[in-house]
Amino acid sequence: MIGPLGRAALLLGVLACGFGIVTVVAGIRAHDQRLLRTAARYAWMALAGAVAAFGLMQYALVTREFSLAYVQQVGSTSTPSLYNVTAIWSALEGSILLWVLVLALCTVAVAVRFRRRLGDELVGWALVVMFAVGLFFFGLSFGPANPFAAGAPGVTDGPGPNPLLQNHILVVFHPPILYLGYVGLTVPFAFAIAALITGRVGEGWLLETRRWAVAAWGFLTLGIILGGWWSYEVLGWSGVWAWDPVENASLLPWLTGTAYIHSVLVQERRGMLRVWNLSLLVATFSLTILGTFLTRSGVINSVHAFSEGSVGPWLLAFFAVIVVVSVGLIGWRGDRLRAPGVIDSPLSREGAFLANNLLFALFAFVVLLGTVFPLIVEAVQDRQIVVGEPFFDRLSVPLGLTMLFLMAVAPVLPWRKASTELLRQRLFWPAWCGVVAVAVPVAFGASGFASPLAFFLGGFAGGAALRQVVLATRRQRWRGLVGRANGGMIVHLGVIIIAVALAASNSYTRSQELILEQGQVARFGGHTFEFVGFEQTIDARSSSVKAGIRLDGGQVYEPSLHTFTRFGQNIGTPSVRTGLVKDIYLTLEPPVQVDGTTARIKVFIKPMILWMWIGAGMMAVGTVLALFPGRRRRPTDPVSAPLSEAVAARG
Amino acid sequence: MTAIRRTNQRLKGWSGWMLLVIALVGVVSVSTARDRGPQTQQERIESIAARLACPTCDGESVEVSRAPAAVAIRNEIARQVATGLSSDDQIIASIEQSYGGQVLLVPRADGLDALVWVLPVTAAVLALASLAVAFRRWRRQSDAYPEPTDADRELVAEALVRRRHGEGDGGDGT
Amino acid sequence: MAALGVGVVIVALLWILVQAEPGDSTSADSPLLGRPAPAVLSTTTDDQPFDLGRRKGSWVLLNFFNSTCVPCVREHPELVEFHARQVGSPDPVELYTVIWDDREASVEAWFEVNGGDWPRVRDPDGAVGVAFGVARVPESWIIDPNGFVRLRILGEVTADFLDERLLGLRTPS
Numbered sequence: 001m002i003g004p005l006g007r008a009a010l011l012l013g014v015l016a017c018g019f020g021i022v023t024v025v026a027g028i029r030a031h032d033q034r035l036l037r038t039a040a041r042y043a044w045m046a047l048a049g050a051v052a053a054f055g056l057m058q059y060a061l062v063t064r065e066f067s068l069a070y071v072q073q074v075g076s077t078s079t080p081s082l083y084n085v086t087a088i089w090s091a092l093e094g095s096i097l098l099w100v101l102v103l104a105l106c107t108v109a110v111a112v113r114f115r116r117r118l119g120d121e122l123v124g125w126a127l128v129v130m131f132a133v134g135l136f137f138f139g140l141s142f143g144p145a146n147p148f149a150a151g152a153p154g155v156t157d158g159p160g161p162n163p164l165l166q167n168h169i170l171v172v173f174h175p176p177i178l179y180l181g182y183v184g185l186t187v188p189f190a191f192a193i194a195a196l197i198t199g200r201v202g203e204g205w206l207l208e209t210r211r212w213a214v215a216a217w218g219f220l221t222l223g224i225i226l227g228g229w230w231s232y233e234v235l236g237w238s239g240v241w242a243w244d245p246v247e248n249a250s251l252l253p254w255l256t257g258t259a260y261i262h263s264v265l266v267q268e269r270r271g272m273l274r275v276w277n278l279s280l281l282v283a284t285f286s287l288t289i290l291g292t293f294l295t296r297s298g299v300i301n302s303v304h305a306f307s308e309g310s311v312g313p314w315l316l317a318f319f320a321v322i323v324v325v326s327v328g329l330i331g332w333r334g335d336r337l338r339a340p341g342v343i344d345s346p347l348s349r350e351g352a353f354l355a356n357n358l359l360f361a362l363f364a365f366v367v368l369l370g371t372v373f374p375l376i377v378e379a380v381q382d383r384q385i386v387v388g389e390p391f392f393d394r395l396s397v398p399l400g401l402t403m404l405f406l407m408a409v410a411p412v413l414p415w416r417k418a419s420t421e422l423l424r425q426r427l428f429w430p431a432w433c434g435v436v437a438v439a440v441p442v443a444f445g446a447s448g449f450a451s452p453l454a455f456f457l458g459g460f461a462g463g464a465a466l467r468q469v470v471l472a473t474r475r476q477r478w479r480g481l482v483g484r485a486n487g488g489m490i491v492h493l494g495v496i497i498i499a500v501a502l503a504a505s506n507s508y509t510r511s512q513e514l515i516l517e518q519g520q521v522a523r524f525g526g527h528t529f530e531f532v533g534f535e536q537t538i539d540a541r542s543s544s545v546k547a548g549i550r551l552d553g554g555q556v557y558e559p560s561l562h563t564f565t566r567f568g569q570n571i572g573t574p575s576v577r578t579g580l581v582k583d584i585y586l587t588l589e590p591p592v593q594v595d596g597t598t599a600r601i602k603v604f605i606k607p608m609i610l611w612m613w614i615g616a617g618m619m620a621v622g623t624v625l626a627l628f629p630g631r632r633r634r635p636t637d638p639v640s641a642p643l644s645e646a647v648a649a650r651g
Numbered sequence: 652m653t654a655i656r657r658t659n660q661r662l663k664g665w666s667g668w669m670l671l672v673i674a675l676v677g678v679v680s681v682s683t684a685r686d687r688g689p690q691t692q693q694e695r696i697e698s699i700a701a702r703l704a705c706p707t708c709d710g711e712s713v714e715v716s717r718a719p720a721a722v723a724i725r726n727e728i729a730r731q732v733a734t735g736l737s738s739d740d741q742i743i744a745s746i747e748q749s750y751g752g753q754v755l756l757v758p759r760a761d762g763l764d765a766l767v768w769v770l771p772v773t774a775a776v777l778a779l780a781s782l783a784v785a786f787r788r789w790r791r792q793s794d795a796y797p798e799p800t801d802a803d804r805e806l807v808a809e810a811l812v813r814r815r816h817g818e819g820d821g822g823d824g825t
Numbered sequence: 826m827a828a829l830g831v832g833v834v835i836v837a838l839l840w841i842l843v844q845a846e847p848g849d850s851t852s853a854d855s856p857l858l859g860r861p862a863p864a865v866l867s868t869t870t871d872d873q874p875f876d877l878g879r880r881k882g883s884w885v886l887l888n889f890f891n892s893t894c895v896p897c898v899r900e901h902p903e904l905v906e907f908h909a910r911q912v913g914s915p916d917p918v919e920l921y922t923v924i925w926d927d928r929e930a931s932v933e934a935w936f937e938v939n940g941g942d943w944p945r946v947r948d949p950d951g952a953v954g955v956a957f958g959v960a961r962v963p964e965s966w967i968i969d970p971n972g973f974v975r976l977r978i979l980g981e982v983t984a985d986f987l988d989e990r991l992l993g994l995r996t997p998s
């Protein structure tokens with residue numbers, strides 16, 4: 001019963017999107033305002049279909065409806081309810097349902113937000129694009145990735161979601177937030193395509209979608225950071241980022257997206273870099289599709305898996321269509337995209353943003369190359385290679401350091417032209433902040449070259465950002481913290497804190513494996529560890545062993561090992577003592593003799609990890625502040641111009 | 652107030668900046684000289700394991716992965732490190748002998764694999780070069796603009812006044 | 826111009842991805858093929874020494890096994906059959922099972938219940954597995970009487986498959 005109902009809901013979505021496209025295009029052609037206004041109806045229909053399909057699948061999971069193949073795959077009688085509910089997005093078909101739901105929500109949001117301008121061609125074409133993307137994903141869910149397919153008969157239980165997705169509450173937040181980011185980026189993309197089609201490639205579409213872009217980017221950033229947190233808390237290798245293909249797939253659109261939200265400032269102010277902005281936005285959206293393809297089609301495991309999968313070819317085809325259409329449109333409108341002005345001097349804010357674009361594009365290129373290179377080699381020479389962390393680390397360090405440098409210099413650069421005199425003036429104290437920021441760790445024993453350089457540049461950039469915030473608050477009091485530029489500086493501060501914390505923890509982590517006898521105290525890195533004893537719990541889905549380790553004679557921390565009976569997989573859960581200066585990270589290593597008196601543990605002493613989460617919080621706060629309306633100033637006014645009364649009143 | 656400002660200005664002169672550069676170079680040299688590499692056996696094992704790929708994972712390193720094959724390889728590394736006889740590269744070569752090239756996490760610098768290093772560097776060089784070329788072209792273009800006349804300045808002033816008192820903000824701009 | 830460049834790159838990427846063909850997953854590559862087998866040392870579960878370097882004179886089938894791995898479990902009766910065929914053969918193949926990432930007690934219990942009276946080799950640290958480059962089970966290796974590695978088989982085997990391969994390897998070509 002649920003199966004056919006679910007499919008019907010998906011079919012509703014498909015038809016709604018299809019009719020939406022037809023209606024809007026017809027309305028635009030015939031200049032029929034009334035027809036265009038009915039487009040909103042189709043958006044609501046699509047949303048109804050998505051909500052119904054998602055709700056039905058959730059219902060099937062909660063009631064353990066094992067007649068459905070998907071529930072057989074990810075459902076289980078022994079999974080706790082919370083993880084059973086989140087199991088919906090633990091595998092391909094269900095995660096496409098989530099995508100479809102968020103996409104339908106975004107489409108309705110666009111229809112509602114622009115309800116008074118539905119007669120406008122620009123909005124119309126944007127809706128067409130959103131419906132087209134919706135049509136693809138609804139179609140994918142209705143056809144090749146059908147979650148409501150009937151499963152093998154007579155099955156009364158399933159293995160449940162992957163054990164890694166069953167033991168931390170983050171699984172509730174990470175996928176939805178990440179998808180809000182991915183799917184949210186569809187909206188600016190839709191407006192960009194609409195702008196190209198209608199020929200209105202000025203700044204109008206940019207201003208309309210500015211907040212959408214920043215909000216979607218914010219969610220994507222938060223999603224990626226939550227992924228890092230999950231890696232740290234759950235995976236037990238004590239790291240935050242492993243450069244694995246799934247992580248890279250989420251980083252790629254973030255890189256081009258970040259370049260985009262910076263580069264639009266130049267277009268707003270001087271009408272330049274139009275092709276860059278369109279290309280970055282197209283790249284961002286198509287990279288979300290490519291990323292989904294790379295992770296969901298199994299291509300990265302093996303090129304061979306691709307031809308056996310069902311979803312892969314569709315995603316790849318969609319990616320190809322998007323790129324071809326977008327690039328074609330940009331080429332067609334090339335003449336209109338020519339900028340009215342030029343960048344007079346490299347030492348200017350426009351110059352800095354252009355350099356920023358190139359830097360981020362280069363970074364994205366490196367990440368993409370590293371991720372798909374094994375596929376290229378396998379296709380050309382038929383052998384397996386792996387491109388892993390060392391490659392990405394080695395290349396991302398110089399890129400990251402250059403970005404920090406740009407972050408330090410760019411905020412003080414004026415538009416059009418700057419003199420070295422001006423830079424000397426404005427960058428002096430920030431540069432000394434940098435020197436202090438590196439002198440202190442080195443005084444405490446820090447070594448190496450890249451990390452101290454990162455500390456210097458981080459301090460430098462932090463000083464520059466603080467300088468902007470101080471100047472803005474001095475001029476406008478609390479309003480100095482609000483608005484795009486100021487919120488942006490706070491986001492920068494968050495990024496800098498994360499960068500410095502990453503540099504510190506990557507370079508100065510100490511680790512040791514300790515074999516502890518019960519009651520024996522071992523010493524490492526200035527701390528003592530005492531093994532207290534084992535504790536075993538067995539339940540229907542797993543058996544777990546906890547080792548009690550008394551840290552510094554005080555609290556007992558319990559790293560554990562779980563064996564999930566249905567998967568035969570060992571999952572280690574670390575136990576962490578978080579501190580302002582460093583984290584002490586403990587893992588229990590197999591093999592474990594539960595009735596024995598020896599525990600084999602690994603200790604990691606990781607500096608500054610907490611600051612990564614503090615920096616992330618700052619980024620979130622800064623993004624929210626940036627979304628607030630700031631000082632309303634027309635782009636053509638000089639930065640120091642006083643607000644006119646009318647504008648100030650409008651606030 | 653002005654005394655502070657004057658001292659501030661003087662500090663920001665070339666001498667102030669020279670002092671800054673000297674301090675920075677000094678501090679970074681101290682830290683670079685201190686670099687010691689892995690300090691415990693465990694850290695050496697991890698640094699070697701970080702260069703090997705788990706054969707059954709999607710590019711996870713042996714250091715990170717908990718797959719049985721990765722654990723077995725880590726044990727082998729630990730065994731070899733404990734004997735103290737082989738260098739890092741020798742240990743990696745011995746494991747490559749059993750598993751083949753697929754276990755190397757860092758692509759070699761020869762043959763097709765070298766592309767993965769060469770392409771980013773080439774792209775960076777191209778990016779810098781195109782930036783330099785573009786800036787030079789724009790500098791020439793902007794130098795070729797005549798100086799604004801008084802009539803131009805009046806035009807702009809009028810337009811700004813109209814805008815400030817007019818309706819709407821940021822239209823299409825076309 | 827840039828659009829053309831981007832287009833070329835995208836087309837190349839698509840072409841590569843579309844080219845992919847499913848591969849042959851029975852006999853597999855290894856840097857050890859045609860080389861002397863790694864000189865692994867261990868003990869069997871009967872507490873007899875196991876020294877691969879010393880085995881000369883007969884063909885050896887080395888099978889890596891884990892009692893919770895579904896394909897291993899599936900191929901077990903075939904191995905029993907294969908072992909039975911060696912009895913009375915003029916040039917019997919010696920069969921060994923290496924315990925891969927499993928507890929000895931589990932494997933012994935398994936063999937108790939499901940038969941198989943050839944030696945099981947202990948490998949608590951996985952050293953034997955690493956020496957052969959074993960990533961997944963089941964995996965089987967055929968080593969010739971001179972101690973050279975001749976064949977690596979990934980995945981399940983059948984008794985007939987093994988017979989056929991051995992015939993091919995024994996007959997000099």
